Amino acid sequence: MGSFLANEGLSIVVILVWLGINVFLFVHFYMAFLIDRWFYTRAILGHALSWARAPAACLNFNCMLILLPVCRNLLSFLRGSIQCCSRTAARQLDRNLTFHKLVAYMIAFHTAVHIIAHLFNFERFMDAQLEANMSSLPHVLSLIGNKHNESFLNPIRNNQTSPTIVMFTTVAGLTGVVITLALILMITSSMEVIRRSYFEVFWFTHHLFIIFFIGLVLHGIKRIVRGQTLDSLKKHNPITCHSEFERWGLDQDCPEPKFMGNPPGTWKWVVGPMFLYLCERLVRFYRSQQKVVITKVVMHPSKTLELQMKKKGFRMEVGQYVFLQCPSISQLEWHPFTLTSAPEEDHFSVHIRLQGDWTEALYIACGGDRTRLQEAWELPRIAVDGPFGTASEDVFRYEVVMLVGAGIGVTPFASILKSVWYKHVQENTNVFTKKIYFYWLCRETQAFEWFADLLQSLERQMIAKDMRDFLTYNIYLTRWRDTEAAHFRVHHEAENDPITGLKQKTLYGKPNWDTEFSAIATNHPGHGILGVFLCGPTLLAKDLEKQCLKQSQAGAEFIFNKENF
Incomplete structure (x- = not known):
């Protein structure tokens, strides 16, 4: 039990707190749209209104978290700061990508609920506009806003349209489609089989997060979901006036209600993490401009390329990793590699297994396909970001x-x-x-060849x-293979393996x-x-x-x- 708590205890606490906050936000915002201010909106949409707004709040929270686990400089700083106090707490930072994936799955789940709820909402908005029945409260509410300078409740303003047209002609609809497509591409390209075999596909599609966050911030800017204004509530009580809708404006106790949407608030959730991630990228850009000298290139027989490098001010600890970029191959791609050198050495090195287009291109750029030795000036320029803690x-x-x-x-x-x-x-x-x-x-x-010398x-x-x-x-x-097995048997009694x-x-x-x-x-x-x-x-x-x-x-x-x- 003690080992389980040491290995998983804090992780479980973190996950339970995260899930608890998600549940709290969902319930809180679900109930928040059951108050009187949203009475008339619910008269058209029913509980689908709450089912759309509750996951939207959870989306804001999780989109706030999604960038933090990939702010590697921040994590390295936190790791170095807290590991002297709590080794268990520091170990949780090593699970940053696991948490990043969990948050992504939660975003996908709440996005699905949000979309389904809004599909019902737009159908009901459309039905209320097309109903043409003056004895129907939803239809009467849909007609509010036809007069000049009059606030509206139903965003579908005429009966000559359709939910599909509204989806592609409104800010909310268009940004919703864009961020959903971006999310689908990012999640599907993150599957392990694609990430390992086609890293470039994963790398480029993951940068759709920029479009995702822009669309997320703009999604609610037009305030398409509206409720009764606070001033209107003071003069018009929906609980007593909804049954008297035929006399709205005629009866002093029930004037025509006024409506307004909530101001967009997503930016308040994501501006902090977006700023931190921007700083992360600025640090990477600064490091990419620092000179890196390749001092040695070794082509190992096991399809492994070893690069030994030097960089002014570079300090490392055992087991850390760096990101490498080769501008002559790609100006955008950065790939992670574990450092194989020791802190005591006067250089740092990485061993790169040839797997994929980028590593093959680096192998060729370093002269791996040539029989003659390559001059130092012929070697490609390498940019290094890191090191990062593990x-x-x-x-x-x-x-x-x-x-x-x-x-x-x-x-x-x-x-x-x-x-x-x-x-x-x-x-x-x-x-x-x-x-x-x-x-x-x-x-x-x-695969043993490059490492055997060190072990010897x-x-x-x-x-x-x-x-x-x-x-x-x-x-x-x-x-x-069978031929190798025969060779092993013959030499098994030898002093050395x-x-x-x-x-x-x-x-x-x-x-x-x-x-x-x-x-x-x-x-x-x-x-x-x-x-x-x-x-x-x-x-x-x-x-x-x-x-x-x-x-x-x-x-x-x-x-x-x-x-x-």
Whole structure:
């Protein structure tokens, strides 16, 4: 129970508070449109009025939140400010994209309710205008406003139109269509299969948020939904006068009611987050103008491009990531990559897996398709934004650590292991971490090549310093061909592994996480909290999170951390 609260307790509280605010706003604004001021509007629309206005209030609230989780500089600042006080609170900021998605789904839900309710509203507005029955209150209300300088209630002003025409000829209707289409495109292009295979599609469609927010602010500017004015309510009580509508204007106690819409208020909700996001983009633009020097380009056999760079004033911590832009490829696209260098090094580096048009273009721009060495002046200009904080920053705050990487997901742990190596070379005695368990899962043998050198250096260093027990690593090959299997069998008895060249032999298949967690918990019964760090797919994250909850025992509490960027 303690491990569950440590891993999920604060997240659950945050989600419950967020849901509670949504419920409160929905109920509050639903009831707010049941008062006397909206009596005559309800006479035409019924409860569909409240069903349209309540989700509109929730939309304002969630549109206020949607930009905050992607203000990365703000999150990095908050993370650095609060992690010294509360590691649990800082970890919640690492789930920023999860919360961003939840808010997006809530926006989609309230948008659907809002649209459906307004479809009913426009049908009823139209029916009231077409009714042509002077003994009908909705029709009489629809005729108010035909005289000069007279306020109206029904936005459909004649019977020669249709809801479709109104939809495309009014500000509310047109902006509603535009922001709905923008929302649909943003959500559908955010599906994982599109985001991973066609990142450019995701990137460009997501920038429709600019059109979305402009349309959102303008949506209610014409005050199309109207209620009785406060001055009119003092002279005309709808509860007593609605049945006397045939004598309105003739009877002093029931003058003709006056109507007016609420002033637009969406801008009050979103102006703050929009300003923060604008500052975020200005910071990115400033950083993009700073000079970045590519000091080394390495083409690894496993379709991985390594870039080593220098930038004045650049400071990093282990496990952080940056956004890269190559103007010669695209002036607009920025792509996130984990830093693989250590803070102790005089440069920073990234390893980029060739997957997609942008990475392929960068590979060619860096001379990957050429047989001769490329001169420094021939290398493309690179812009760097960051670094930004992640969960891996906390790795040295745990005495015992599990690092789990899958494929190229090993990159943040390259930075961590390099930093460990430098700390021990420099005989830094302030390292709190006493034990690291490292797991790396790969589908193909080529993926091991670029990282094996680092592991070999660490292995030699640990042996030289008599620290064999500090780092335990397990490398798993999850797929292999028959020819490779035959080669592995022949060389299995060799001193060094035939794939990695390490003393520790490569394992085949997938780890039994139940066994691994049980063994670690048994080995460290009195070491308090153990940190589990993952950079890998969602399915693996679910397995590890389950194990953290299941295997936590008295004195060995597992805390799960996952990379999200």
